Amino acid sequence: MARKAILEATVRLLERMTLQNLAIECIAREAGVGKATIYRWWPNKAAIVIDAFFEEVVPRTTFEKAPTAAEAIQRQAVRIMKVLNGRQGRIVAQIIAEGQNDPTVLEYFRSMFLRQRRAAAGEIIQAGIDSGEFLADLDIELAIDLIYGPMWYRLLVGHQPLDRAFAETLPRLATAAISRQKHATD
Amino acid sequence: MARKAILEATVRLLERMTLQNLAIECIAREAGVGKATIYRWWPNKAAIVIDAFFEEVVPRTTFEKAPTAAEAIQRQAVRIMKVLNGRQGRIVAQIIAEGQNDPTVLEYFRSMFLRQRRAAAGEIIQAGIDSGEFLADLDIELAIDLIYGPMWYRLLVGHQPLDRAFAETLPRLATAAISRQKHATD
């Protein structure tokens, strides 16, 4: 099957070059495949990369059990940050970059990557609300953005590192913001 | 001066097309200028756009006086969000996108745009710390990211709108997280 060869070639090439420089002709050559075959199956470069990325690279990082919702979030955040901090983070960043010029890329990225993760995070937060740990009238979407937004910000703008200190302090502050205790004193 | 004609042409063209599609040949034609002249003055497309953007477009949005630091942040956040939500937001997003493939673009963007804004925000937060409004041991950089990160996240990933509700709730939650009161009950 050509599909597999193409995705593997893409992964191989992404280790050496950026998505921007990654020509479709390059993938075709590396995979030993005709360009037409690629265009038959994918509408654009980013779609290939997203497929390649998520079929072969991404570990399906999920939330693990934890005593409190805040604790679960904390652990997940550390794990996600580790991923974003490496080569995979660079790839995701470039997919988002590509998406700024092509809304379908962004949509594809959201549906392949973001949706599940945000849904999972949403469940944890909902559980926290139900247990009285988090604010009752919390906007869940906003809560998720509060936790993960700063990570993406640093990943994409690069003004500060995605280091261990950040990985630990950020979710602590963010979960504090949405906890009931804080609301009582507000 | 050719420089001015080029920047003006760039601004004019950016109203009609994306940074990605904006060819240097296009700018040269629009400005009535030789391509070589452009290359003499700027290393790449994004540099032109950043110059054009910040010389002619961006209003130097600053913090206004407010009774509390939280209040000042709140107002500034609303104002920034309005900018990001329009055409200028799309341009900034595309500059950041360009930056994913070229670190110098990102660095140029940070030094031209981000640095001052973050410094200004930092001063407000520092004032809040000094007045006892915010946590004494606060990591200022992280505090700034907590406030603005979610905005950039939504701007760049587009999973949720940058609407009025978001503009008001986000800074409230974020400043709550860094306020002393919350720390006391934690």
Add this chain to the structure above:
Amino acid sequence: MARKAILEATVRLLERMTLQNLAIECIAREAGVGKATIYRWWPNKAAIVIDAFFEEVVPRTTFEKAPTAAEAIQRQAVRIMKVLNGRQGRIVAQIIAEGQNDPTVLEYFRSMFLRQRRAAAGEIIQAGIDSGEFLADLDIELAIDLIYGPMWYRLLVGHQPLDRAFAETLPRLATAAISRQKHATD
């Protein structure tokens, strides 16, 4: 039978496009046939066209009786010219064009189309020689070329039209050249 569908599709397509533009994929689609089936039966495009052309289109124009050989030639020339002057002429021209790059096409064309016609013309001329109408030592092949060459020349090069005046004057001059004495003294 697929063969018939293919030839009919070819004829149909040739009414709309040139042989050059006639893709085998096109024929396959139009005929509702797999490409492999076409390749099973014909070595190349021109072979299909020649078959299609001679099975379905060409009327087997033959010489009719006439009082003199010159007269027979005259009538046949007029009839042939009429054929060459229309769509069929264009197709033949394109077959010959195709033949410039593939000798087998040319050979196939000669054996399918030219041979019989030249043989028939040769018989008439031979009869004219035998009857003393034409020169005794006449090179028959050359005589045929003298009569038909100018027609093909105009068909293929298009510098002058294949009109009625040409159709009548050409064979008169040509047969005069090969007659023992000139007919009209002009």
Add this chain to the structure above:
Amino acid sequence: MARKAILEATVRLLERMTLQNLAIECIAREAGVGKATIYRWWPNKAAIVIDAFFEEVVPRTTFEKAPTAAEAIQRQAVRIMKVLNGRQGRIVAQIIAEGQNDPTVLEYFRSMFLRQRRAAAGEIIQAGIDSGEFLADLDIELAIDLIYGPMWYRLLVGHQPLDRAFAETLPRLATAAISRQKHATD
């Protein structure tokens, strides 16, 4: 100048391959030139070949002085046939072939190659008419076709060789057809 390199490369390549197989990419590579440069100056392959052919290859074969018009034609015919019989003949044949699918090619060919030659031949014939050697009411265009048509016919259809016998007998017969009286009856 790129133009020269392109034409030279074309000539070089035509010694190894047919016009049909001659890809523009090939010419560009051989000439060390960008494809765009070729497209800037020529509308299609055949136009390049025609230019290349007539700038660098074709000797400007002209009529030489001769005692009679028939004699002048005879000599010129032999010379032309020599040219058509070799590699140059193959190239011209392929240009005409190309022309069957693109009228502009044919027109370009006529204006670059045919026009002058036919005009020169026309002058000789006119001189023959004026001197009383040829028929007074002769259609000159047709006369030219009568002489050269058979050559092109053989060149393009290949049913008979363009040999010495043909080269000598053809113009003799053809000029006889247009003479006021037959010379020798041979």
Add this chain to the structure above:
DNA sequence: CACTAAACGAGACGGTACGTCGAGTCTTGGA
């Protein structure tokens, strides 16, 4: 009458070339 083998449609596949676009460099002619 069932079974097999061929011929078949559909279309994926690796290729080659197409004609276009823009990048970034280099040359020229007029102001």
Add this chain to the structure above:
DNA sequence: TCCAAGACTCGACGTACCGTCTCGTTTAGTG
């Protein structure tokens, strides 16, 4: 002397067909 104008090489784009090659699926012909 400077610079617009634009020619130049280069490389990738996305498309069109090429001719080859599986795939099932008809469809005959034979056993």
